[in-house]
Amino acid sequence: MLTLRNITKSYAAVNGEAPLTVLNLPNLSIKAGEKAALTGPSGSGKSTLLNMIAGMIRPSTGSITLLNTDIAKLSEQQMDTFRATHIGYIHQSFHLLPGYTALENILIAMRFANSFKSSQHLPRAKELLSRVGMEHRSNHKPSQLSSGEQQRVAIARALANQPSLILADEPTANLDAANREKVLTLLIEICSDLQTALLLCTHDLSLVKYTDRTIQLHEGSSLFEKEKRIHVSY
Amino acid sequence: MSLISMAWRNIMIRKIQTIITLIIIAVGVALTLSTLIMASGLKEGIVEASKPYGMIVGSKGSANQLVFNTIFLMDTPLGNLPLSFYESLKTDERVKQAVPFALGDSYKGYRLVGTTGEFFELRSKPSDPPYFQLLEGSFFEHPFEAVIGHKAAEATGLQIGDTFRSGHGVVQALEDDDSHAQHPYTVVGILDKTNAPADLGIYVSMESYWISHDQMEGLEEHEEVAHEELEELEELEEHDEQEEEQGVTAVLVNPYGYIGLMQLYNEINNGNQAQAVFPGQVLAKVFDMMGNGELVLQYISYVVIGMAALTIFLSLYSSTLERRRSIAILRTLGARRKSIFAIVMLESFLVVSFGSLIGLALSYVVSAGITSVISGQSTIAIALTFSWDHISVISIVCLIGIIAGIIPAILAYRTEVVRNLNSV
Numbered sequence: 183m184l185t186l187r188n189i190t191k192s193y194a195a196v197n198g199e200a201p202l203t204v205l206n207l208p209n210l211s212i213k214a215g216e217k218a219a220l221t222g223p224s225g226s227g228k229s230t231l232l233n234m235i236a237g238m239i240r241p242s243t244g245s246i247t248l249l250n251t252d253i254a255k256l257s258e259q260q261m262d263t264f265r266a267t268h269i270g271y272i273h274q275s276f277h278l279l280p281g282y283t284a285l286e287n288i289l290i291a292m293r294f295a296n297s298f299k300s301s302q303h304l305p306r307a308k309e310l311l312s313r314v315g316m317e318h319r320s321n322h323k324p325s326q327l328s329s330g331e332q333q334r335v336a337i338a339r340a341l342a343n344q345p346s347l348i349l350a351d352e353p354t355a356n357l358d359a360a361n362r363e364k365v366l367t368l369l370i371e372i373c374s375d376l377q378t379a380l381l382l383c384t385h386d387l388s389l390v391k392y393t394d395r396t397i398q399l400h401e402g403s404s405l406f407e408k409e410k411r412i413h414v415s416y
Numbered sequence: 417m418s419l420i421s422m423a424w425r426n427i428m429i430r431k432i433q434t435i436i437t438l439i440i441i442a443v444g445v446a447l448t449l450s451t452l453i454m455a456s457g458l459k460e461g462i463v464e465a466s467k468p469y470g471m472i473v474g475s476k477g478s479a480n481q482l483v484f485n486t487i488f489l490m491d492t493p494l495g496n497l498p499l500s501f502y503e504s505l506k507t508d509e510r511v512k513q514a515v516p517f518a519l520g521d522s523y524k525g526y527r528l529v530g531t532t533g534e535f536f537e538l539r540s541k542p543s544d545p546p547y548f549q550l551l552e553g554s555f556f557e558h559p560f561e562a563v564i565g566h567k568a569a570e571a572t573g574l575q576i577g578d579t580f581r582s583g584h585g586v587v588q589a590l591e592d593d594d595s596h597a598q599h600p601y602t603v604v605g606i607l608d609k610t611n612a613p614a615d616l617g618i619y620v621s622m623e624s625y626w627i628s629h630d631q632m633e634g635l636e637e638h639e640e641v642a643h644e645e646l647e648e649l650e651e652l653e654e655h656d657e658q659e660e661e662q663g664v665t666a667v668l669v670n671p672y673g674y675i676g677l678m679q680l681y682n683e684i685n686n687g688n689q690a691q692a693v694f695p696g697q698v699l700a701k702v703f704d705m706m707g708n709g710e711l712v713l714q715y716i717s718y719v720v721i722g723m724a725a726l727t728i729f730l731s732l733y734s735s736t737l738e739r740r741r742s743i744a745i746l747r748t749l750g751a752r753r754k755s756i757f758a759i760v761m762l763e764s765f766l767v768v769s770f771g772s773l774i775g776l777a778l779s780y781v782v783s784a785g786i787t788s789v790i791s792g793q794s795t796i797a798i799a800l801t802f803s804w805d806h807i808s809v810i811s812i813v814c815l816i817g818i819i820a821g822i823i824p825a826i827l828a829y830r831t832e833v834v835r836n837l838n839s840v
Contacts (some may be wrong), residue, residue: 229838238748238833259752266750277745277837281429289417294750303417339749 183379184235184347186210189244191230205230207244210397214346215377217370219390222399228383231399232349235381236269237261249346266295270340270378272369274352276332278324284311284335285320288342295343310338314368330361337369347379354389366392419755423762426735433731438771440727441813444720445775446782448809451713453783456805457798459703465612465796466695467540468547470513471677473497473505473684473692474666482691483698486517486666488613489527493519496663497690505667510676513537515668518625521582522618523601526568528582529617530625530664536563538668548614552576553605559624563605567615578603582618582628599628611797626662721813724771725820728764732824736760743828744836757829764821765814772810772817779806 191205205227212218220228233239235246237253246253249268256264265271278287288307292298298306311317314334324332333353340348353369354362370392373380382393390396427434466487474482475494484491496518506514515538518530529535536548536555553576556563564574574580579600601620609615669692671677684692736743743756780800787798 233834236748262747262750262752265748271748273748273837277741277748279742279745281425281742286417286425290422290746291749293417294746294752294755 183214183216183249184210184212184381185245185247186235187245187247189231189234189241189246191227191234191239192242203242205234205241207231212347212379212381215373215379216395217373217380217393218382219393219396220381220383220399221385221387221390221396223385226399228385228399229351232271232351232381232383235347236271236349237265262294263296266291267297267343268346270343270345270348272333272336272340272348272350272353274355276324276329276336276356278327278332278335278339280324283321283323284316284327284338287324287335288339291339291342297343307338307342310341311335313341313372314338328361329357330365333357333361333365334368337365337372341372341376341378344376345378347381348373349381349383351383352385353382354384354386419758420762420766423759423766426739426759427763427766430731430735433735434767437724437727437731437767438774440720441724441768441771441817442774442778444717444724445772445810445813446778447720448714448717448813449776449779449806450782450786451710451717452803452805452809453779453800454786454798455710456803457783457787457800458796459699460799460801461611461796462699462702463696464540464799465610465614466699468538469668469695470538470670471668471681471692471694472666473669473690476688476691479691479693479698480702482666482693483695485519486668487695489519489529489616490613493665496665497667499662499664501690502664502667505669505680508680510671510673510680511669512672513668513670516622516664517666517668518622518663519665520625521628523580523582524572526565526572526616526618528562528601528625529619530622531619532622533557535619535668538670547610549608551606551608553603555605556619556621556624557604559621559627560599560601561604561621561624562601563607563619564603565607565615565617565619566609568618569603569606574603574606576603576606599624613796622664721816724768724813725816728767728817729820729823731767732760732764732821733827736824736828740828740831740836743831744833747831747833748837753829756831757825760825760828761818761821764818764825768814768817768820772813775813776806776810 186207187209189205189207189210190203192201192203195201220231222228230239234241235248235253237256241254244254248264251264253261253264278284279290282290285307288310289303292303292307308317308320311320314337316331316334316338319327319331319335324335327335333356336353340350348369350369354366357365366389369380369382372378380393382389384390466483469487472482472486474485475497477494481491482494485493502514502516505511508514513534515534516531517535519527520530521528533555536546538547539545540547550563551566553563562580564572569575572580579602581600601618601624607615607619669677669680671680681692681694684690746756747753783798783800787800790798
């Protein structure tokens with residue numbers, strides 16, 4: 183379902199220095215419904231890779247194919263719609279829109295995709311909130327929700343358009359131990375139920391047990407040369 | 417959730433900023449529109465009041481004075497035109513209607529107008545009903561019968577059947593109401609309200625006017641002037657003295673056609689006996705003078721609207737900076753750059769539209785308030801009428817507001833997603 187080939191990301195040289203390569207990934211593929219953990223120390227390029235798969239950063243070289251579409255070749259507008267429709271993104275800091283209720287946060291996510299008719303938006307948003315156990319908090323704004331509750335809403339929002347792939351960037355890093363377990367279990371459970379692939383980015387190795395496999399990114403010894411190398415292990 | 421509802425929500429999130437911006441826009445719009453409404457209403461009232469009078473012919477002198485005498489019943493009358501001049505106009509084959517109009521006497525400060533029954537047949541337009549309608553009673557048929565204007569009746573308390581004695585000129589009449597004691601007038605009719613200065617007139621027949629003045633001359637020959645004040649008044653009565661020969665202050669001329677009208681206009685003005693004026697032309701000059709004051713108010717309102725535009729810009733600019741992260745989140749959710757641009761522009765449009773609508777409502781409330789206050793003091797009806805100019809003003813204000821939103825919208829459009837998502 184998701185295939186990455188010979189992906190690199192480099193930044194232009196500054197003050198005569200050599201170009202900075204922050205990611206160099208030969209191959210990576212994720213099957214439909216598969217749950218994979220992407221681990222590695224801070225600065226190893228995990229978030230960069232996720233942003234690249236989400237189409238928010240363009241790779242310097244290589245191709246990213248999701249659902250048989252080379253997303254690197256999509257225009258920005260096409261990518262926006264593609265992302266809204268096929269990719270759900272869960273952030274470490276939840277990134278719910280302040281000023282909007284939990285329900286509205288989900289409705290807004292549905293507004294920009296072509297997955298459902300407008301008439302289906304409200305019932306589906308309510309159903310998703312119910313699925314993450316937040317139906318009683320649907321009219322509350324993010325500031326009125328606890329961290330765990332916010333992340334549950336963020337999960338519901340990521341699922342709003344029935345995506346094929348969920349990208350979760352350190353989804354439990356801002357949660358306490360009790361909530362971490364609950365939220366992650368919920369996320370894995372829903373992804374399993376819906377047969378949605380999950381790429382879980384974390385530096386917490388204790389979480390890898392929830393996933394089908396682990397992809398480990400290592401910062402290469404060539405960092406000094408402004409280069410990071412990535413090893414993929416199964 | 418539509419873009420407009422998202423824009424609305426964003427506005428509501430920053431309530432205080434929005435309310436301040438709305439107030440500034442509303443004040444700017446209200447100031448501009450009130451000035452326009454009041455000025456155009458006043459002009460319309462004056463123009464309406466002048467419509468029945470057609471072309472006014474009077475003695476050589478100030479055109480303004482002639483118009484002010486005839487339409488507003490104000491100012492010292494110009495010298496009289498000889499009766500023969502009026503009669504020549506009346507018999508001119510180009511003239512459909514020539515109505516004499518003579519000023520001189522007054523009662524309690526309200527001017528007596530000597531005229532004929534034709535005066536009450538004057539119309540604003542040929543298809544309109546007569547401009548003067550009776551509220552009660554009848555028009556005069558005999559000498560020393562009077563028909564009084566609505567406001568004059570209210571102010572003097574005169575009713576049908578009442579009698580009164582006029583005074584010579586306005587000043588003397590106020591000092592001494594008995595100068596024409598031998599000629600009491602009987603009120604036979606009261607005119608309906610015209611919302612024009614004509615409401616202040618007391619209308620009598622020309623015969624009454626002339627008889628009154630003939631007798632006034634006789635009376636004055638036998639009277640000794642005992643008071644020094646009266647001597648001072650003589651200067652003010654200079655023009656009144658001129659009326660004492662049989663003549664008219666003005667003739668209201670309605671011709672059969674436009675060509676005849678223009679021929680008469682040129683003939684009269686090229687002669688050395690009289691002048692012909694079109695009230696509209698004279699009033700246009702008066703409006704030009706009024707326009708200067710109007711312009712000052714309009715400039716002030718432009719400054720307020722400029723301030724409103726600046727407030728919209730600052731409000732949107734700062735809010736765009738504050739919510740770059742929200743914009744980045746929206747982009748992550750699939751919002752296109754143009755959607756983000758549209759949301760900010762819609763915010764600007766909504767604020768400026770609501771502000772303008774509040775301003776529009778406020779302008780009518782303010783204008784109605786001012787009109788009701790001054791209506792007791794003025795005989796000109798200020799019409800609060802809708803004009804497409806108001807929509808033009810609102811459109812311009814909306815356009816300015818929208819322009820003010822462009823830079824913040826571009827800033828939002830260019831928001832870099834990844835950098836702003838990661839900045840906590």
